[in-house]
Amino acid sequence: MTASSTTVLAAAGGAGDHRTLIVTLFSVFVAVTLGITVWAGRQTKDATDFYAGGRSFTAFQNGLAISGDYMSAASFLGIAGAISLFGYDGFLYSIGFLVAWLVALLLVAEPLRNSGRFTMADVLAYRLKQRPVRTAAGTSTIVVSIFYLLAQMIGAGALVSLLLGASGEGSRRWIIVLVGLVMVLYVTIGGMKGTTWVQIVKAVLLILGTLLITFLVLTKFDWNVSTLLGRAAEESGKGRAFLEPGLQYGKDGTSKLNFVSLGIALVLGTAGLPHILIRFYTVPTAKAARKSVNWAIGIIGTFYLMTIALGFGAAALVGSKAITASDPSGNTAAPLLAQEVGGGSGSTGGAILLAVISAVAFATILAVVAGLTLASSASFAHDLWANVIRKGRTSEKEEVLTAKCAAVVIGGVAIGLSIFAHRLNAAAVVALAFAVAASANLPTILYSLFWKRFTTRGALWSIYGGLVSSVTLVIFSPVVSGNPKALFPGMSFDYFPLGNPGLVSIPLGFLLGWAGSLLSAPAPDQEQKYAELEVRSLTGYGAH
Template sequence: MIDTNPVLNMSIFGVFVLITLYMVYRVSSTGTATDYFAADGRFTGAQNGIALSGDFLSAASFLGIAGAIAVHGYDGFLYSIGFLVGWLINLLLVAELLRNTGQFTMGDVLSFRMRQRPVRAAAAVSTLVISFVYMIAQMAGAGSLVALLLDVHSSGGQALVIGGVGVVMVVYVLVGGMKGTTWVQIIKTGMLMLCTVMMTLFLMGKFGFSLTSLLQHAAEKNPLGDRIFSPGAKYGQSDVTKLDFVSLSLALVLGVAGLPHVLMRFYTVPDALQARRSVVWATCTMAVFYLCTLVIGYGAGAVNGTKAILAAPGGENSAAPLLAFRVGGTVLLGIVAAVAFATILAVVAGLTLTASASFAHDVYANVVKHGKADPDSEVRVARLTALVIGAASIFGGILVNGQNIAFLVSLAFAFAASANLSTLLFSLFWRRFNTRGTLWGIYGGLSSCLVLVIFSPVVSGSPDSILPGVDFAWFPLSNPGIVSIPISFLCGYVGTLIGGGQVSEKRTAEMEVRSLTGIGSS
C-alpha cells in the first residue's frame, strides 16, 4: 500500500472542479434546444475532435487498459487497438452522412424516412441502455480510484464518493448543456494528454530511455514472464477464451460507430467537412495516447510488479496511480488523481447529456408531444432526465465497483454495436430498409445482448462475477458481440423483407441527397 496524501489529492481535484464549473457557468447555454443539445453547431473540427477524444478516453482507457497491460501484457493492449481501429468506421461510413441527415440525436437519422414514433422510442431506449452501461463503468472507476488515492477502504466510503462524482457530473449537464460539457472535455483531454506524456517520459528516463530495459523488468516481475509479449496470456488458454477474444474484438471495432454520445458530437460542428476533421483530430490524439498507455502499462508492471498491483485497492485499475507514486511521488500521484477524476466526470457528463437529450427530443418532443413541444419544455425535460439518469448510474456504479473498467466498457461497446450499428448502416445505405426492419434490428440486437450478458460469467458463475455467490450462467463468453451483432443485422434484414411498403419514397430520396450533399442540413 502506498502512503497517499488525501488532502493534496482532493485539493488538486477540487481546484479542477471549481475552474471547470466556473467555465461551464460562463459558457452556459442560452436555453434554446439547439444550443443546449448541440451548442448551435459552432465548434470547429479541431475543437470537436479534441472533445471527442475527451468523450472517448474514459476511465477505461486511463486506468483499465494500463492495468490490463501491466497484468496480462499483449492481450491487455488489444483493448487499445480495438478502441482506435473502430474510428475508421466512423470516418469512412458514419460521420459525414450522420451530420448531414440529423439534428440532435441518432433518432433523427433512424426516423428520417420511417414511422416517427416507434422508431424514435426504440432509438431512445437503445441510447439509455448503452449510456447506462457505459456510465456504471465510469462510476466503478471512481470507486476504485478513491479507494487507492484517498485511502478510503470501506464499501460505504467508496459508495459515498461515487455519489459525489454523480452529483458534480449532473451539475455540469444542468448548467452548461453541450457547450459547457464540450469545454470540460477539451480541458480534460489537455490534462490527460499532458499527464500521460509526462508519465511516459519520466518512466523512460527511469530506465535510461531504453524500451528494451523497461520490457525486461516488466517480464521479470510478472508471473507470465516473456509470455506478456505475445498473444494468448489471457485469451489463449482454451478454445472458449480464443472465441471470447474474437467476440471482444468485434465489439470494440464495431461498437465505436454505435456509441450515442460519440454520434451526438457530430452535430456540434457546422458542416460535414468539420465532422470529418473531428474524427481525424480525435484519431490522431488517441493514437498518441494509446502508444503512451503501452509504455505506462508495461512500466507499471516493471516498477510495481503484478502482485503489488493486484493486491492494491482497485486491483488492475490501480496500476497507473501506483506507477505515478513510484515515479513522481505524492505530487504526481495527486495530479493523476485529479486527471482520473476529471476523466470520469467529463465522460459521465457527456453520457448523461446524450441520454437526457435522447429522451427529451425523441420520446418527449416527438412521441409524447407529436413533434409540437416547445424548446423550453424540451430542455426542462432533459434536465429532469439528467437527474434520474445520474441517480441510476450512481446505484449501478456501486453495484459493479471493483470490476476492471476496460472490460465493463467493452460490454457497452457490444450493446452499441448490437443495437445501433446495423440500423444506422441500413438506414444510410439501403433504400429498401423500413420501419419494421429498424425496430427488429434495434430490439433484436439489444435484447439478445442483454440476455447473453445476464447469463454469462460477467454476472454469475465465477469468482470475479458481479454476483460471485450464485451460478446461473449458461453462455460461456464474457463478451456477447460475436452472437448479438450478427443477430441484429439478421433481424434488421428479415424485418425489412416481411415489413411491406412502410417507406416513403420521397423521404428516401430526400435522405439520400441530403446525406451525400448536405443540402438542407443547416
C-alpha cells in the first residue's frame, strides 16, 4: 500500500461507506462498559467500597486491573506511534514502563498496603504531622493525576476524530469534552468497584486485540521479524538509522541528556503514581498486593513485547507519512495498522477491525481516566476535606459525596487543559506525569517507610520541592513552547532545554527530603512511631 493512498485513508478516518458499522460497534463497547459501571455503582455502600472496592478483589483480578490502569492510551496509542515514527528510540518507552514495575514490586507494594488505608497520605500521616503532610500529598496527587489525564484525553481526541472522520481543532475539542463527561460519569456512578471491573474487562480486550494485530502483522511477513524491521526502516524514510539508537535522542548532547532524563522518570515514576498506589488497597492482604503486582508484570510484559509489532508494523504497512498526516504525534498509528491488516481502506474486514481496536482503545482511555479521577478525587475528599478542612469531623457519606463533587471539578480542569494539548504525543505527556510523581511522591514514600530520621519538614520540602521544580521545568521546556509541536507553538520561553525534567527534579526531591529532615528536630515519639510503622509495613499487623 502506498503512502499517498494511506494518507487518504487517514484523512477519511476509515472508509465512509462503513462509517455506520464502525460507529455501531464502537457504541456497543462503550455501552457495555457503562452498564458495568452502573451495576457496580449499586454495590457501592460506603467509603471502603467507593475508595477501595470493599477490598474484595483477588490478586489475579487486581493484577488485571493494574494492567488495565497501566496499559493506557500512552501505551497502546502513544508508544505504537513513537516506535512507528522514531524506531529504536520509541521503544525506550516500552522498556522503561516495564522495568518500572520492579521498583514498585520490590520497594512499595507490600509495605504500602500494610501501612495505609485509602491513599498515599495515610502512610505519611502515620508518623508525621497529619494536616501539613496530607495537604502536601493531596496537592501532589491531584497535580500528577491531571498530567496523566492530559495524555488520555489527547489519545481520545485523536482516536475518535479518526473514527468519525472529523478534522480540525474544533471537532477534536468537542470530542475531548464528551470524553471528559463520560469519564466523570464512570467515577461518580461506579466508584472503585465500577472502575476496577471496567479495567479488568478492558485489560482482557486490549491483550486479545493486541495479540490479534500482532498475529496478522507477523503473518504478512511470514513470521520473519527481520523482514518486518527491514520494511519498517525502508518505509520510514530514515533507512538503517530507524533501527539504531539516536534518531530522536542522539543528535547532540542535549538530546542524550533528555534520553537519560526520560529513562530515569519512566523507571522511578510508577512507584509514585497515585492511581497505581490506590490499587494496592483493593485487595484483602499485603500478600495479595504482592501477587497482584507479579500478575501485572507478566501481563504488562507480554503487552509491551507486542508493541514491537504494533510500532514497526505501522511503520512498515502504513508508513510514517500517512501516520503523521492523520496525527502529527503518531497517536493513531495502531488503529490505522488495524485497518490495514484487516483488509485495508474500504474493506469490511478493515472497518470491523478498526472499529474493534478503536473501541478497545477508547475503553482503555475511559478506564484509565476513571482510575486517575478516582485517585485524585479520593485524595481531595479523604486527605484535604475530611482530615485537613473538617479535621476528622465528617461522615463517610459526606466524604464520598465530596469525592464525587471533586471528580466533576478535576474532570473539568483536565478537559480545559487537554483542549490545548492535543498536538503532543500521549506517551511523552505520560512521561512528564512519571517525572512529577518520581520527584514529589516517591522520595517521600521511601523515606517514610525506610528512614527513621525522616521528619515532617523533610516530607514537605520533598513533596513541594519536587512538585514545584518538576512542574516549573516542564513549563519552561520545549514541551510547552518553542517548536511547532509544543503546547503553545507561537510562543518561545523554552529556557530549560530538556523535554523531561526528571534528571534534575528527581534527585532534587530526594535531596530536599534529606536536607529538610536533618535541619529539623525529630519529634519526641519519632523512634517509637517509626518502629510501629516498620512492624506494620513488614508484617501487616494492624493493617486495614
